[in-house]
Amino acid sequence: MANSADLRLLTDDGRDKKRWVLVSFYYGFAVIFAQVCVLREYITFCHGSEFYLSFFFLVWLVSGAIGSVTAGRFILQATNKHHKVAFLFPLFSILFLWLGASIFSFRDVQGLVIPFSDVSLFCLVSVAPIAFLSGSCFSILVRHIEPRSAYALEAFGTMVGGILLDTLIMPVCGNFLSLVLLSAFGAFLLFERFAKYFAVALILLLLAFVPRIERTVLEKQEIGELVTVEHTRAGRMTLRKIESEKLVYFDGVPMVSSSLVAETLFTLAEGIGGEKSVLIVSQNTSALEAVAKSRKWRFRSFVSDAPTALFLRKYLSTETTADDVRSFAAHTNERFSAALIELPVPSSVSANRMMSVEFFKALSRVCGGFIIAVSYPEGAPPASYKFFLKALLNAIQKAVKESLDTVELLKIESSGLVITTFPIENLNTHPFGNIAPFELTLLKKSLDEISVNVNTDTNLLCARYGIAYHSQRLEIWFLSLLFSAPSTILFVGVLVLLLASTGGFSLANENSDNAVLFSTGIVAITVQLVLLLLFQSTFGMVYGAIGVLVALFMVGNGLGALVAKKLSPSNRNILLVLIAYIVLVTVIVFFSYSFRSGMFSLFLFFLFNGVSGFIVGLRFGVLVKRVRPSVAYGTDLLGAAAGTATAFLLLPSCGVILTLLFLLILLVAVILIRFISQR
Structure with a gap:
């Protein structure tokens, strides 16, 4: 009987009711921690495509709903001592994420997209079980505390947990260590006497294996070895192993992009690079690195890892900010002959404001000019992207504060265009290796005549074409049908x-x-x-x-x-x-x-x-x-x-x-x- 008492979950006497207030608050913490950590790993694999992100929340919410209803009907028939396990779902999240990372078929090779079947498998193995457990906990919670109080305390816990997670805990601890520490707190809160110490010992034992789990996930993501070199206001600046001095590669996150555009960028860089280094601002690591190696360009790669925006910039959006560039410029103290800027398909709202005036001001201090490559969906009406082009040109003009003689546009088949402030008249006869011929057009209008009014619905129209295009490539027939x-x-x-x-x-x-x-x-x-x-x-x-x-x-x-x-x-x-x-x-x-x-x-x-x-x-x-x-x-x-x-x-x-x-x-x-x- 003593052992049974030691293992029991909190009862409903006055003392324990006060503790259930803390449990409700802890539950809000646990939900936001688990969701953010799972989302970070998910986006690392799926690269933040709009329908992939929506699919994540769809799976999470439906699984949570099923967990809540199931717990209300079946799980609550179990004895109290079994309920305590569900509240340690942050701990189980580590195991589910490890399993998902181990079986996930990571196929990002030179810009190839992730198949929808692989994304579905990851959601089934990792996302759905964690959401199911988190949803079931609410049904357990309302057995011990008034439902409206539980709902309110969960909301406050989620709010405080989200702020602490984004500003303090996640930048210091990372995904898996954050989940382990939260689980340790939950074990102390939920269990009594010997069971408490047993649970904490189990968590500490798992903690010893966290570095191995982290290494497994990193290997699956093909991140490579990173070495911390400096701390700046923008966050931690990390440096991949230096292999050369020819090309500096300011890196974001791998995105879907055409290797054709990468080839064009390097051809232009060879024409204007000279003896100086060329700065590349890009989110497309795989294609550009592959082209660099094929052309025998030696390069060094910098990765922005700002804690204040790590979750939402590095893993969700495609943005490199002016602060990143200023921090990078302060670190290198180097002058570049040109900045090559590779943009993803402008199908997300975040990309529409990606190139700001402040961004170009920061770049103009270290670079002699700009070459911008824009990828866009094949077959998409060019009119839907005019606002994007105008915004870029307007930002360049305001940043350099002088009238540019010519801004030239190079259209590459149907996969993108290149905007450059450097002359490219001698490139129309360049063989370009295996690249098909291109057509050359010059922008004759003065930049002063271009006004920019980026309308929200125009941005969304652009997003629609991007989603339809990607759904066709991924063979998600129902999305392709809906958006057509x-x-x-x-x-x-x-x-x-x-x-x-x-x-x-x-x-x-x-x-x-x-x-x-x-x-x-x-x-x-x-x-x-x-x-x-x-x-x-x-x-x-x-x-x-x-x-x-x-x-x-x-x-x-x-x-x-x-x-x-x-x-x-x-x-x-x-x-x-x-x-x-x-x-x-x-x-x-x-x-x-x-x-x-x-x-x-x-x-x-x-x-x-x-x-x-x-x-x-x-x-x-x-x-x-x-x-x-x-x-x-x-x-x-x-x-x-x-x-x-x-x-x-x-x-x-x-x-x-x-x-x-x-x-x-x-x-x-x-x-x-x-x-x-x-x-």
Whole structure:
């Protein structure tokens, strides 16, 4: 009996109820830690393609929903002593990630894309089990603490955990060590007496194997040996083994790109390089290194690893910032004959603001000129990329503060174009090795006549072509079919599908409470994605402020759940929540036309994020008393998964305004469904 007492999970007496408050807070920490660590490893493999990122969140949310409902129905029949294991899911994450890295077929050779089958396998082996365990923990949690309090404490824990993770823990500890340390804290919190020490001993034993696990993952990612050489304001600067002095290669993250563009860059570099080194700013490591070796270019490679943006720049976006360039220039103290800038397919919103005036100012201090290679989808209308070209030319002009005599464009088949401030008239007869002939065009207009107005919907149109192109290459036929359909058909089709799903939830519950949870889950995540997108379009870079935006959302989420404790779960209050969402979406539609870069717009974005989170917490707190907590949490996650898919389909195809109008139609339909069901 003594052993049984030692191994028991916390009971529900007064002392343990206080400790369950800490457990709820720890759970919020654990969810954000596990999700971020898994996402970092996932993006390392999948390179951040839009549909791959959406696919990750879809798998995570659906698996979490299944875990919550399953735990509510089956797992809770087990004895209390078995529940404690689920809360150590950060520890299990290490094992699942190790397994996923070991079996993943990594095929990034000279710009080849990762097959969708491999991505699906990684999600099945690593992402889904971790999300399932994290979702099941909420159902266990609400057995020991009031559901609305648990939801609020989880939100606050997620907020604090996200800030600490991004600013302090992850840059120092890395993915796996962060998960181990969090698991050790959870073991002390959850277990008693001898079981506590046994669990910690097990974690310490695993900790001894973490370096081996890290090495396994690094080998699968083909990162190579890195040596720390200097600490700068922008973060840690690392240097790969120096092999030469000819080419300096400022490196980001491998991206899908044509080796044809890489060949062109090197041909141009050979023509203007002379005795000086050439600086290459690129995200395409594999293709450029392969071409460098084939042409017998000796090179040294620098890797930017800034802790403040490590997660979202290195693994998600394709951005090299002006701070990176300044830090690099301070480290090298070298003058370069030219800067060769290789851009990925401009199919993501982040790429549209990638080349800023500050970026070119920093480069112009160390380089004699610019050569920019832009890859774009084969067959995509050139008109959809004019804004991108104009933005680049405008940024160059403002950076150098002088009128350039000529800016020449070199079109390479259908895989890209090259913009250069260096003369290339003698290159139209260059054999280019095995490269097919190209056509040469000169930009005759003065740069002063080019005005840049990068519209959010134009960016999204560009993203649509990029997604359709990649889905064809990856043989994801359903995505290729969807994004080739007219926007009107896609809009109506998604609306009918979601209304049918909402009606199904309504039929399954006489009061249509599940339908409200499902539909508002769709609205919540879509509104959040729209706000992030508008912030990106307005201020140029969302990643620097994403921690604050998410933190405000989670604070509002927690406060909404706490306020809901004082409200009765009446039909009137549920209707008020739906109306509040309609008002919020309408206000965002109104202000989306007038957002400008400034303090007032920044305040509005922060306000909208907080209010959006507050409504999310409020509606969950009101409805959780009418629906079983495990089912409510699972339905909420399913709605968020459907919202992720909705935003992924509608934003590139229909734009921001029509997507928000779509949400208004959905909310009005839910009110009508609820009114009909109450009669």
